[in-house]
Amino acid sequence: MFVYSHCCGLDVHKKTVVACIITPEEKEIRTFSTMTDDLISMVDWIKDKGCTYVAMESTGSFWKPIYNLLELEDIQALVVNNAKHMKNVPGRRTDVKDTEWIAGLLRHGLLQGSYIPYRDQRELRELIRYRRSLIEERAREINRIQKVLEGANIKLSSVTSDTLGKSGRAMIEAMIAGEEDPKILSELAQRRLKNKKEDLQRALKGLIGSHQKLVLKTQLRHIDFLSDEIKDWTKRLKSECSLLTKTWSCWTPFPVWGGARLNKF
Template sequence: MKNLLEICCGLDVHKENIVACLLKGSVNDDKPQKTIRTFSTLLQGLEELKAWLESENCRHVAMESTGIYWQPVYNILESAFNGNMVIIVANARHMKNVPGKKTDMKDAEWIATLLRAGLLNGSFIPSQPVRELRDLTRYRKSIVEEISSQKNRIEKHLQSCGFKLSNFLTDIFGISGRAIIEHIARYGSIAAEEVEYYVKTRARNKLQEIKLSVNGRMNKHQRDFLKLLLKHLDETYEHLREIEENINSELEKFKRQIEQLDGIPGIDKTAAAAIIAEIGIDMSKFKTAEHICSWAGLSPGNNESAGKKSPLE
């Protein structure tokens, strides 16, 4: 392998420790000076790793992108040399597919060897502001999914007690549906004339059907259980509002880009925030349009052999 770097370091990151292999020597030297050290993954150990690399004038570092253990390492090293350290987070599968690794060679040494030869392609790691926005948008998605699951639990509980609201109400958690559910949670049943009081707007077109759909009954345990479910739903909604406030605060850093994306038909502010959080705002990170499509998961695989196409999983 033709070497390109005189000084570089490969990191084998584990849950509790990091094995670092530093290679120093001329690019024409096939046997560079090798130094292997182990550091803790606690903050003190990460700071020691950063100080050691700076003292060795090592400006090129590589590690595998397995799990989440690389993230605190990346966050600490990102500020080394005033932000000028080159950090490559490489795909583990790619490294294993490169031929030439000796059986007794440590993973950290193999990573450093590949880095020295320029054979590693780094994964896309956006800037810190984008990563912080990504934390919030992905968390928002999980909370929205949790709200959907909680609604399904409530609907299932209502069905088990004989209330068939969803047969005639498109959204049982709208104004009319939620008011009827709150009444059922308090009293265990609802009379036809009470239904008429709660049903609003277009739902009144199905008033008679709705009256027939709420002929169920709940005992004390079932009412208390429904109250618990509704309380958790409301708390989750409140938590979602808090997350969205934080997202809106983060989006002030990307105001111009949000306005540009929001102007595209079919993309609202929420979608624009998710797009920026996933691909960032620096398109130079992607070599071609095909690269960004692949990163976004929009390039379908082509599993074909001998003229036969295999179904995608």
Template sequence: MEVVHPAVAGIDVHKKILWVAIRLPGAHQPFVRSYRTFWRALQKMAAELVELGVTDVAMESTGVYWWPVYHALAQTGRIEVCVANAEHLKSVPGRKTDIRDCQWIAELHQFGLLRPSFIPAQDVAALRHRTRYRKKLIEARMSEGQRLAKVLEDAGIKIDSVASKLLCVSGRDMIEALISGERDPYLLAGLARGVLRHKHEDLVAACDGRFTATHATMCRLHLDAYDHTTGKITELDGLVAEAATVFEPVITRLMTIVGIGRRTAEVIVAETGADMSRFPTPEQLAAWAGLAPGNRESAGKRRRAATRKGNKHLKAAMVEAAWGASRTRSRIGARLRRLVRRFGKQHAKKAAVATAHTLLRVCWVVMARGEDYREDGGDFYDRREARQAHYLAARYQKTLERLGYQVTLIAPGPGPEDHPDPQQPEEPAA
């Protein structure tokens, strides 16, 4: 087997210690060293590898422990670091030790058998840290809202059964009044605003419960936590916008795609880096995001397989965007609705994942070509089927004419429902 990287090192990373196997030209066996994972020790390790003439280093992506090791090696400017997927580094069965692991990594990388993972640049990493933390805070705020709903349910207060949202302006006023000691359901229902005022009787029944001082204490805690998290999300929005300034042209182009708003566009840029040279084809980007169909073929038969694992943050954002596009009269929305009809309503989530795959391929084209998205319209698939039907009719006509038949194509007329029944009198005009 051809040697691709003659002077390599393989690193097995742990939280407190790491093992380094070094393979140099002319050496029959690698030699192994261990280092602690403190920053000074990592800098010492990087300097020693440079001194030994090591040019390439490989390690597996073990949680977050590889981050400082990667930065220490990258700062030398003389070592090419390959962070490989842990699935590609499975060791030889029956020989699982830390020393053997680092030797196995070095051997695989020496012969070019490892594929490097995508490591974002510093500006992309700064944006990625902020968008991911914002997503966590949004989920935490949602959890606080759900806990608040459980407390109200225990108290017999069912505002969310009448209002579309529990923490709308009217719902928030009612909850604040309950915490302050108000128990009259008619006064509570009178706090409704807007169209909710038309549901006064239902609100009276929803606000009539057994709300106690304990419920008031818990509601206050959950509301304060909800408001605190909302403030942090607002603060993060500003930090994300600051980090995304460099990528503003790309974000603006992505927002021309149906279903993709600013937050989703920021997530796409943060996760992919907006540089499609790392993903030569849209299929590779979809596979990296975990949106590509699974491959399971044996003996010439393809079996059903789930989508592969990938970037869960990008995948979640694209699925959410697909659901958002489903409510629009666009090509993406029409695709999701067609897939729901094909798979059945019970498999609507499967249709959403397939539509997210299509949506991500569109994003690839927009980022790779630097062009705005051009919408084809909600009737795109109907027009395509009409063209296909016209083509098939013309082909069948030519086939029959070659056989000696005379064929005249007549365009389909209106259906029976478009013709009034002559036996039925017309209804008088209103």
């Protein structure tokens, strides 16, 4: 007994999509490119054949454009990213084409799809992931600054845990500007670091060259740029979330942002 009478299986690759439609009357296989025009033609073909359910096997993010187009046409799509799950279904033979196998499994209701969030959730997650990538890139740049300082035997990180705090930043900028006297540099300490001036003087006694100053100057500019971008993205995401709050109030759990719920910025 068939669970779905009209269904389609898709084997999605980077450049091509192999599609197999199975209906009570026929079985048809076609190959399409992954260019937008061809994908639209494929979705139109699926719709014309009366298919209301589609299953696709894909790796990476190649499935996303197809899923978005199917979603616009109200065609239910099942994404099977776990190839192991499909291979474990009894009866598969090596000479059976993947796309026919996918369509056949879907027809009998034997596929388990991956969880795909709603469109607005997917879009917001992409924005959140990009913001997180900016934060991670800034952290990497800070680590690079640490390495440059260590290369010049500047042991600032041994005295303060926040190398780029107000005090650390001021000292680094002063070194870039040409100041080399550890005593003068230590006078730039603020708050609790004022009590560690002796340690700072020892830590700031290094050999920083002109090439290291140039690298540090560029790194600080890059960090400032990333910090500004992160602030802009935070504002943008807050705005996006405020528009979706009413919709999301009925969803649990809320999507997370770096471990914190999105409704708690």
